[in-house]
Amino acid sequence: xxxFGACSNLRICATAGSTGLDFVQSSFPSDFVKVGLTIExxxxxLFNNTCNVFAQDRSILLNIIAPxxxxxxxVGDILKTKEPLAIVTRKHDREFSDxxxxxxxxxxxxxxxxxxxxxxxxxxxxxxxxxxxxxxxxNAVYCVGNYGELFDEDENNRGLxxxxxxxxxxLYATPFGQLNHENDYLSIFATGDTLIDGIREKGSLNCGxxxxxDFDGQITNSSxxxxxxxxxxxxxxAALFNGDSxxxxxxxxxxxxxxxxxxxxxxxxxxxxxxxxxxxxxxxxSSSLRGFQFSTPYYFGNETAGGELSSFSLVTREDDAxxxxxxxxxxxxxxxxxxxxxxxxxxxxxxxIRDAIAYSG
Numbered sequence: 006x007x008x009f010g011a012c013s014n015l016r017i018c019a020t021a022g023s024t025g026l027d028f029v030q031s032s033f034p035s036d037f038v039k040v041g042l043t044i045e046x047x048x049x050x051l052f053n054n055t056c057n058v059f060a061q062d063r064s065i066l067l068n069i070i071a072p073x074x075x076x077x078x079x080v081g082d083i084l085k086t087k088e089p090l091a092i093v094t095r096k097h098d099r100e101f102s103d104x105x106x107x108x109x110x111x112x113x114x115x116x117x118x119x120x121x122x123x124x125x126x127x128x129x130x131x132x133x134x135x136x137x138x139x140x141x142x143x144n145a146v147y148c149v150g151n152y153g154e155l156f157d158e159d160e161n162n163r164g165l166x167x168x169x170x171x172x173x174x175x176l177y178a179t180p181f182g183q184l185n186h187e188n189d190y191l192s193i194f195a196t197g198d199t200l201i202d203g204i205r206e207k208g209s210l211n212c213g214x215x216x217x218x219d220f221d222g223q224i225t226n227s228s229x230x231x232x233x234x235x236x237x238x239x240x241x242x243a244a245l246f247n248g249d250s251x252x253x254x255x256x257x258x259x260x261x262x263x264x265x266x267x268x269x270x271x272x273x274x275x276x277x278x279x280x281x282x283x284x285x286x287x288x289x290x291s292s293s294l295r296g297f298q299f300s301t302p303y304y305f306g307n308e309t310a311g312g313e314l315s316s317f318s319l320v321t322r323e324d325d326a327x328x329x330x331x332x333x334x335x336x337x338x339x340x341x342x343x344x345x346x347x348x349x350x351x352x353x354x355x356x357x358i359r360d361a362i363a364y365s366g
Contacts, residue, residue, distance in 0.1 A: 018047040018056035024086040024180060025060040044069075052076075062088055067162040087165075087180050096330075099323040100137055100296055103287050111142040115151030117168050122150040138288035175305045175316075178344040179337055200325040204245060204275055209252040212238035213268055215260050215279035224257060230304055230317060234278035236365060237303060237319055237336065241276065243364035244335050250364045263294070269322060270294055276332060280320035296323050300333040301340070335361045 018039045019026035029038055039056045041047035048069055051059045059066065063080060070078045092109070094102040115121070120143070127148035134140055149155070156166060169175065204210055214224050214234045224235050239250040246252050256274055258265035266286055269277045270293070280286075282299045289296045299318040306315030319336060321329045338358045342365075 015058065016056040017058040017060055018050050019060040020044055020047055023061075024088050025062075028086045029060050060085070062164075064162055064164040064166065067164070087178075089177075089179060096326040099298060099326065099329075100288060103296065103298075104137055104140070107142050107284060107287070108145045111145045112152040112155065113168060115143070115146035116153040117170075120146050120151060122154060123147045136288060136290060138285055138290055175302070176340050176343075178341040179301075181337075181341055200275065200328040201245070201331060204328075208246075209254055210238070210242045210245060210276070211254045211256070211274045212242070213256045213258055213265050213274035213277045214238065215265055215277065215281075216257050218259055218261055220257075220259075224255060230279060233304055234317070237339075238276070238278050240339065240361045240365040241319070241332060241335050244331075244358065244361040248360040248363060266294060266297065266320075269297065269320060272322075275321075275328075277320040279317050282316045282318055286320075297321065298323050298329045300329075300336045303336050303339070334358070338362055339365050 015033075015037050016039055017029050017033060017037055018041055019029045021040050021042050026038075026040060039047075039050055041050055044061065044065060047056075047059055047061065050056050051069075059069075061069075063082070063084070066080045070080055092105050094105055096102070124147075126143075128141055128144055152168070153160075156163060214231060216224065216227075216231050220231065224231055226232075227235060238253055238255075242253045243250040256268065258268065258277075260279075260281075265274075265277050265280070268274050280297075280299060282302060286294070286297050287299065298321045300320070302316035302318045304317040306317075308314050319332050321332050323329065335358070338361050342362045
């Protein structure tokens with residue numbers, strides 16, 4: 006934090022529009038900051054001594070700074086910001102969005118399992134499948150390559166872009182960006198004919214919870230995955246009803262059948278907690294079961310690395326993108342709060358998120 010004496014000549018380059026620039030500008034006076042429009046422009050300023058620090062994604066810095074460089078640059082290993090990059094789709098076609106996500110999952114799975122580009126296994130379709138769930142997503146790997154082959158960088162330069170081998174945690178707090186635009190957030194409750202609007206008008210949330218076959222007891226007194234699912238239903242309820250976590254109607258479903266997804270499909274419940282993420286439910290699989298949307302998982306099973314990993318989420322119907330996004334944000338908010346060390350009574354976020362964190366922590 007020292008900005009005088011030996012540190013008085015500190016000059017930090019950052020790229021316009023990046024979270025790195027946001028962090029630098031919030032931490033240092035403006036005379037310490039040099040803004041480049043592109044990464045290449047910042048690289049040039051670093052090399053010509055216009056600046057002596059470059060705030061940028063670590064994997065990019067490792068590729069800019071060659072190990073043989075005689076200028077003795079050092080790339081730090083303490084992350085100050087995160088800038089995850091993704092494929093973006095329009096929200097009106099959830100099936101297409103789901104297809105993109107499963108293609109990405111196939112790329113990750115291919116690298117984890119040691120599967121690589123293989124033209125002999127690359128299948129060309131001769132007829133169209135009846136359902137998207139019947140597509141062979143492994144074609145992405147066999148025809149193009151796995152995630153590591155597409156990344157095409159030195160294994161040591163990949164930073165966070167490594168396949169999880171079971172030695173690290175699975176929860177990732179996606180950056181929320183600027184959360185001070187309260188009017189934008191409030192507008193989701195004033196759009197009229199939406200599921201959120203309907204739930205708030207009736208005054209309660211209908212939440213289904215999946216329980217094991219041998220379950221015997223009250224779900225509200227449960228622990229482990231069932232108890233966690235109950236907590237997430239109440240966290241979502243608190244976010245919807247100004248902090249009131251008790252206006253929720255409970256339904257329980259056994260994990261061995263499709264009754265929970267049938268109930269979600271026909272509107273008996275608004276959201277399903279403890280749903281195992283499965284491709285067959287992500288897409289429309291029959292005329293009686295539409296596709297569903299799984300939130301960011303909040304619990305992962307204890308299977309061994311490389312095995313069939315279980316992940317559990319809040320599940321919603323795909324016919325209301327706004328409610329689906331809202332549910333996912335609430336799950337992410339709890340992970341974000343843990344990373345930031347935000348306690349129940351300390352949250353200063355926008356009020357819906359604040360109400361969720363005030364209940365769950």
